[in-house]
Amino acid sequence: MRITINGEVVQQEYGASGTLEDLLISSGFANSGPTKERDLSCLVVSKDDEIITRAEFATTVIKENDAFEVLRFVGGG
Numbered sequence: 158m159r160i161t162i163n164g165e166v167v168q169q170e171y172g173a174s175g176t177l178e179d180l181l182i183s184s185g186f187a188n189s190g191p192t193k194e195r196d197l198s199c200l201v202v203s204k205d206d207e208i209i210t211r212a213e214f215a216t217t218v219i220k221e222n223d224a225f226e227v228l229r230f231v232g233g234g
Contacts (some may be wrong), residue, residue: 161224169219177202177209177217177225186227201228 158169160185162228169180187197202209203226209217225233 158219160219160222163226175219176215177204177219178214180219180225181192181214183206184227186229199230200228202226 158175159166160169160180161167162180167184168177169183179188180198181202184225186200197211197214200211202214202218205224
């Protein structure tokens with residue numbers, strides 16, 4: 158399936174139920190270990206120019222030609 162992530166067209170293989178959460182984990186934006194929740198909480202994602210809430214990450218199904226922008230907030234001092 159062809160999708161766009163941060164302006165780059167990529168080929169990803171997902172079943173009919175592939176979700177945004179699956180995409181974030183497999184693309185390295187969050188890991189699937191014990192810190193997954195913390196990592197996902199620092200992300201803001203838009204799909205086709207519409208913000209997706211964190212609560213919707215696990216239920217947003219990826220479709221052919223979707224375009225995602227993923228931003229990660231980090232703190233520092």
